[in-house]
Amino acid sequence: MTAVIDASAVRIDNVSRTFGSGSHRVHALDNVSFDARPGEFVCLLGASGCGKSTLLGILAGIDQPSSGTVDVGGRRVGLMFQDSALLPWLTAGGNVALPMKIRGVPKADRRSRVEELLALVRLAGLADKRPHELSGGMRQRVSLARAFAQEVDVLCMDEPFGALDAMTRDLLHDELERIWRESGVTILFVTHDVREAVRLGDRIVLLSSRPGRVAEIFDVGLARPRRIDSPDVAALAVTVTDRLREEVGRHGH
């Protein structure tokens, strides 16, 4: 197989998605266009109703756009949810092994790969734990390891740290950044949290709501590693927040 060398890993071109018909017709996405370079970390920021779940569903191939195109150049796309969505009847290791089992990877290979991936998210030796025995942050790391077990090139993350406490979240930002840099994966990261977007993203795509449209794209030119409480991050967050409020405010009347 020849390696696909392309300027963008993900190209979203004039994508619209409507649900229902007639007077009940809902515009979830309206002419959304942006792209992500290979290895880029793009944060999608928006309030409720910006159609982010719809967009990720389309990217992951479980939904189709009503019009427009999504091109991932044959790359594998993985999806990670806000809820860790671990299967409760499997151990942590079993969950990580699942995508490989679906692809038909032999058992012996699965086992060694599971150990590698759990070590990657710093959960080595916990393969036999069950999801209910782990904390929320640990479950999200298992979920991250499972996403990587799909051998993804593009990882879509749907508010993955939204339900975690602040301390765990800050630590997982560091972890995610490290894993992203080591793996070279392209990440599309959906969040409601402006500071989180500034902390993590190379670029921030600000989406307006109902219908979901691209309102503005910000380049985050800050050096890494960043801290969520640094003055630079805070300053840019103020600019982005103002713009976001402006968008949300348009729905108030």
Add this chain to the structure above:
Amino acid sequence: MVTETTVGPNALHKLPVAPAGDVDITLAGLDALETAVEPRPPLALRVWSATWPKLGAVVIFLLLWQIVVWSGWKPSYVLPGPGEALSDLGNRITTGNFWSAAARTLQRALAGYVLAILIGAIVGLAVARFSLIRSAVGSFITALQTMPSIVWFPLAILLFKLTESAILFVVVLGAAPSIANGVISGIDYVPPLLTRLGQTMGARGLKLYRLVVAPAALPSVVAGLKQGWAFAWRSLMAGELLVVVPGHPSIGSDLEDSRQLLDTVGVLAMMMTIFVIGVLVDAAFNAVDRRMRARRGLLLTQSR
């Protein structure tokens, strides 16, 4: 910072292994704080704490029975005391006839139950999967389930005469609807998130069913199996009382024989046998159920 290398498909094959040395101490500390280990009491203690309430209940029941006998409400040849019934049961279990009757009954129950599982699973899957089949027969399943199994016997006897087949027919009809309903509600209540997750991982069709839908539906399926067993057992007991196949002794026919001989002690002894079998099967189902819930973290730690 953006990495310089251009990433092609499946870049993660060359994903670096564990971060060596620089283990984040804070993260490790948080993990340790958030995963408390609950000590498990020793096996003997667990068995005892599960057993003594049951033993207590049995003793209280036998005592009440004895009190009724002592009160002289019925003459003792009509209502004998627990002591007599138990010693009769003790004598019976030393005879080969008792065990061959019990074996025949259990073998009938098992054959009917297995067939009911097969039919119930197929019907349940078909109803859950195809909306046309659901709207056609979905509501009939519950109607069928609520029909007392005994009303099937006139038809069964006309169709099959007094044979094993007549009993099997009714046992299967009694149990299959419950099992089908368990399968249907199990599949209906699989969280959409899990199905979506399986799909994003590339599982489709049978693979999705085997790896995601079936295990997610399991608790409800087990509940249906348990209920199905109860219906199968009831139907079988009704069947053995009504359909006495000549030369085929069974628990039900022994019970009927004792009644005809006005042998109340024998009747009570056989009823105790039926009860004990019910308790044992229930214990087996409960063990499976507990294990399943424990694995899924649905078991509250019992306060002692």
